[in-house]
Amino acid sequence: MAATLGTGARAEESGQEKQDMQEKETVTPERAEEAKLKAKYPNLGQKPGGSDFLMKRLQKGQKYFDSGDYNMAKAKMKNKQLPSAGPDKNLVTGDHIPTPQDLPQRKSSLVTSKLAG
Amino acid sequence: MLARAGGGNDIQWCFSQVKGAVDDDVAEADIISTVEFNHSGELLATGDKGGRVVIFQQEQENKTQSHSRGEYNVYSTFQSHEPEFDYLKSLEIEEKINKIRWLPQKNAAQFLLSTNDKTIKLWKISERDKRPEGYNLKEEDGRYRDPTTVTTLRVPVFRPMDLMVEASPRRIFANAHTYHINSISINSDYETYLSADDLRINLWHLEITDRSFNIVDIKPANMEELTEVITAAEFHPNSCNTFVYSSSKGTIRLCDMRASALCDRHSKLFEEPEDPSNRSFFSEIISSISDVKFSHSGRYMMTRDYLSVKIWDLNMENRPVETYQVHEYLRSKLCSLYENDCIFDKFECCWNGSDSIVMTGSYNNFFRMFDRNTKRDITLEASRENNKPRTVLKPRKVCASGKRKKDEISVDSLDFNKKILHTAWHPKENIIAVATTNNLYIFQDKMN
Numbered sequence: 386m387a388a389t390l391g392t393g394a395r396a397e398e399s400g401q402e403k404q405d406m407q408e409k410e411t412v413t414p415e416r417a418e419e420a421k422l423k424a425k426y427p428n429l430g431q432k433p434g435g436s437d438f439l440m441k442r443l444q445k446g447q448k449y450f451d452s453g454d455y456n457m458a459k460a461k462m463k464n465k466q467l468p469s470a471g472p473d474k475n476l477v478t479g480d481h482i483p484t485p486q487d488l489p490q491r492k493s494s495l496v497t498s499k500l501a502g
Numbered sequence: 503m504l505a506r507a508g509g510g511n512d513i514q515w516c517f518s519q520v521k522g523a524v525d526d527d528v529a530e531a532d533i534i535s536t537v538e539f540n541h542s543g544e545l546l547a548t549g550d551k552g553g554r555v556v557i558f559q560q561e562q563e564n565k566t567q568s569h570s571r572g573e574y575n576v577y578s579t580f581q582s583h584e585p586e587f588d589y590l591k592s593l594e595i596e597e598k599i600n601k602i603r604w605l606p607q608k609n610a611a612q613f614l615l616s617t618n619d620k621t622i623k624l625w626k627i628s629e630r631d632k633r634p635e636g637y638n639l640k641e642e643d644g645r646y647r648d649p650t651t652v653t654t655l656r657v658p659v660f661r662p663m664d665l666m667v668e669a670s671p672r673r674i675f676a677n678a679h680t681y682h683i684n685s686i687s688i689n690s691d692y693e694t695y696l697s698a699d700d701l702r703i704n705l706w707h708l709e710i711t712d713r714s715f716n717i718v719d720i721k722p723a724n725m726e727e728l729t730e731v732i733t734a735a736e737f738h739p740n741s742c743n744t745f746v747y748s749s750s751k752g753t754i755r756l757c758d759m760r761a762s763a764l765c766d767r768h769s770k771l772f773e774e775p776e777d778p779s780n781r782s783f784f785s786e787i788i789s790s791i792s793d794v795k796f797s798h799s800g801r802y803m804m805t806r807d808y809l810s811v812k813i814w815d816l817n818m819e820n821r822p823v824e825t826y827q828v829h830e831y832l833r834s835k836l837c838s839l840y841e842n843d844c845i846f847d848k849f850e851c852c853w854n855g856s857d858s859i860v861m862t863g864s865y866n867n868f869f870r871m872f873d874r875n876t877k878r879d880i881t882l883e884a885s886r887e888n889n890k891p892r893t894v895l896k897p898r899k900v901c902a903s904g905k906r907k908k909d910e911i912s913v914d915s916l917d918f919n920k921k922i923l924h925t926a927w928h929p930k931e932n933i934i935a936v937a938t939t940n941n942l943y944i945f946q947d948k949m950n
Contacts, residue, residue, distance in 0.1 A: 414834035415782040421837040422783060429783075439728050439750070443681055443700055446594045446619070448587075498554045499523040499532055500942055501579040 450483045458482040513859075513932055514894045514948040515882060519573055521558070522941035524886070534937040536924055540604035540612065543928040546574055546935055547614060548942055549599025553583040555616055555669075557627065571933060574944055578627050580669040583618040595620050601686050603695070605708075613672070615695065619682040622697055624673035624708065632660040678704050678714045685735045691742040698735035698747060705759075717765050718747060718757065733791050733848075740800045744769075748805060752789030754814065772814050774821045784836045784845070792848035797857040798929075804860055806851040809833060811862050811872065826872040826879065829864050831902035831913045844918050854927045863922025866911065867938050868898055884922060884936045884943040894948060 412420075423429060523532065531552025538547050546558040559577035586595040596619055605613040611628040636658040639647055681699035688695045696717070697704050703718035718735075722728055730751040738744035743759045755768035776785065788808035796803045802823075805812050809830060812822035828849075832839060839845040844865075851862040863869045864881070872879045881898045888895055901910040924937040932947035 413780055413782070415780065415784055415836060418834060418836040419783040422840060425837075425841075439731055440725070442731065443728075445682060446596065448592050448594050450592065496531070496552075498548075498550060498552070498556045498579055499940070500521045500534075500548055500550075500556045501576045502523070 448483075450485065454482050455484060515932075515934075515945045516892050516894055516948050517889045517943070518891060518933070518946045519944040520886060520889060520941055521556075521944075528940045532940040534924060534940060534942060535598050535600060536602050537926045537935050537937045537942065538602045538604060538614075539926050539928055539935065540614075541606045541929060543930050543933070545577065545604070545612060546926070546944075547602045547604070548937065549582065549602050549616060551596075551598040553581055553585070553597030553599060553618065555580055555582045555599060555602065555614075555625070571931065571946055571949070578667040578669050580625070582616045582623060582625065583621065586620075600683060603686050603688050605688060606692060608692075615686050615688065617683050617686050617697065620676065620679055622675040622683070622686055622706075623671050624675075625669050626672045627667060627669045630666045630668060631662060631664075633663045634658045635661045673708065673711050675706055675711050675714070678706075684733060687735060687737045687745065689737045689742050690740055694742075696735060696737060696745060698732050700731040703732065703735055703745075703747060703765075715763070717759065717763070719764065719766060734794045736794055736796055736803075738800055739796050739798060746794055746796070746803060748791035748794040750790040751786060752791055752807060754791065754794060754803070754805060756816065770816070770819050772819050772822075774812070784840065787840070787845055788836070793850040795851060795853060797853050798855065799857055802857070804851055804853065806849050806862055808845060808847075808849075811851055811860055813860070813874070824874060826860070826870075828862055828870055829900070831900055835913065839918070842918065844921075847921055847923065849921075849923050850925065852925055852927045854932070855930050859927075861925050861927060861934065863925055863936070865918050865921055866916040867920040867922055868900075869922045869925055869936055882945075884938050884941075886941075892948065895945070 522534075529552075531550060531554070533551040534548055535551055536547075536549040539545070540547070544560050546560075548556050548558075550556075556579045557577045558574035560574050561572040563572050582599055583597040585597045587593070588595060598618055599616050600619065601615075601617050603615045605615070607613075611626050614625050614627070616623055616625060635642065636656050638652055638655055638658075639649060641647060675697070679697065679699045679702070681701050683697055683699050685698040686695060687698075693709075694705055694707050697706065697714075698718075701719065701721040702716055704714040705717045706714045718732070720730070720732065730749045730753075733748050733750055735745060735747035738746075744756065745759070746754050746756045748754045752773065754772040756770040756772070757765035758769045759765060761767070761769060776789075791805045791807050793806040794803060801816060803814050803816065805814065805822075806828075809832060810828055811826045813824040813826075815823045836845060849863050851860060853860055858875055859871055859873050861869060861871045867884045868881050869884065870879060870881050881900070882895045883898050896909075899907075899910045900916070901907065901912050903913075906912050920938060922936055922938060926935045928934065934945050936943045936945065
């Protein structure tokens with residue numbers, strides 16, 4: 386519906402039909418935005434509020450490191466270094482074995498808040 | 503301009519103070535994550551992403567300075583939460599303070615609850631302005647004296663000292679939440695409080711840390727069937743048996759703890775019917791409620807979703823009694839707001855002391871106020887450019903489309919990284935605290 390705005394074939398229709406088309410073309414801004422999004426990402430899932438999106442929210446903070454996997458992979462590689470996760474450190478996917486460098490280095494901030502300065 | 507509650511004069515907001523660093527390079531730890539006045543308004547607490555709490559105290563009104571109320575100065579600051587790693591679940595636990603809630607004052611000390619994603623802590627903030635001196639067995643520097651050298655005895659006395667404010671954790675309420683805590687709310691009985699995560703709400707007693715009661719559980723047996731999560735929860739200000747929780751689908755459920763131990767069946771369900779012809783990919787996301795707040799009277803509650811603020815009468819479930827558009831011009835930008843994740847920003851909202859005005863934040867460091875009586879609204883900006891005390895803030899206007907007038911700002915020029923998610927209104931006075939990313943602004947109405 387919204388995605389079919391202004392296709393070439395329709396432009397050739399007669400005046401009355403053109404007017405009807407124009408009325409149909411004044412879609413809500415939300416629908417227009419939806420069309421833009423679907424044009425950019427045609428594989429976007431049907432239900433945005435569905436399981437996938439909510440599951441991602443529930444899994445916030447999940448990191449992966451298995452010392453067994455890591456040590457076995459290191460043994461296989463012998464002297465070579467295991468590859469660290471790329472620039473996007475949060476994404477550990479596929480065959481990549483997480484290394485300790487991939488784990489977040491969390492230290493509490495010992496610095497006083499700048500609001501108190 | 504807004505009408506002063508109870509009178510015909512408009513409130514004129516003036517800059518009062520700004521706290522925080524000036525530089526644009528913001529360290530993540532400095533991002534302010536919560537702002538809350540205590541019950542008297544004398545204390546103002548902030549929490550940040552680095553797990554730190556800073557408390558400001560209003561100085562006593564100076565009789566000679568009749569043109570302004572006392573300023574807020576640092577009273578206490580402490581590290582509330584530290585980053586943790588749950589090795590069993592491979593879960594990184596952020597130290598970010600999600601919420602702070604003050605207890606009403608019972609004695610000389612102040613108490614507050616602060617929470618991160620997993621653990622709630624009760625902090626005691628107490629003043630020490632005297633110390634005992636003249637011990638028999640200890641020197642003034644703390645070294646112990648040899649008892650055989652003591653020839654006379656004296657009674658130690660309290661002597662004044664420089665004021666010291668100490669914060670100590672009195673209770674730690676841990677291990678009760680599998681998912682991430684989004685809300686805490688102290689009951690009007692001042693003995694219990696609730697904590698809510700994405701799927702469950704627990705009831706605690708302030709004195710008891712080793713157990714809590716689960717009062718709401720919306721986790722489906724099969725996680726594939728998960729369709730909504732809890733986004734906020736609050737106790738009723740007067741009825742100690744009543745609380746509400748909001749969802750990611752735009753509904754609010756009111757529960758009565760007298761009905762059953764597990765309040766999975768709501769007493770009331772507040773939901774505005776949706777126009778099916780308006781439904782789009784974004785509908786559910788923008789209807790997700792990011793904050794719910796009861797009015798001080800307890801008669802109304804306010805919800806904030808992505809584009810609007812709604813006021814609900816507790817006696818009417820089928821639609822809100824008032825709806826205020828915060829930034830309707832963003833409706834035609836939803837595609838890019840989805841791509842940059844801004845559509846998931848969680849804005850809070852608050853009431854003024856008399857429940858006549860509501861306030862919420864927006865982008866570009868703008869914040870909005872809606873007067874429920876006059877139906878007028880105003881947009882103001884938290885910016886260091888307007889920081890001359892007693893100069894009235896100029897209202898801002900966003901030009902949605904078409905020809906931009908002078909002094910208006912177009913939607914495409916808005917800075918979506920400058921978000922005001924947290925605001926607070928003094929319980930009695932026209933003093934507001936507005937948090938930008940890493941700065942805290944305090945505004946007051948012009949006193950003459």
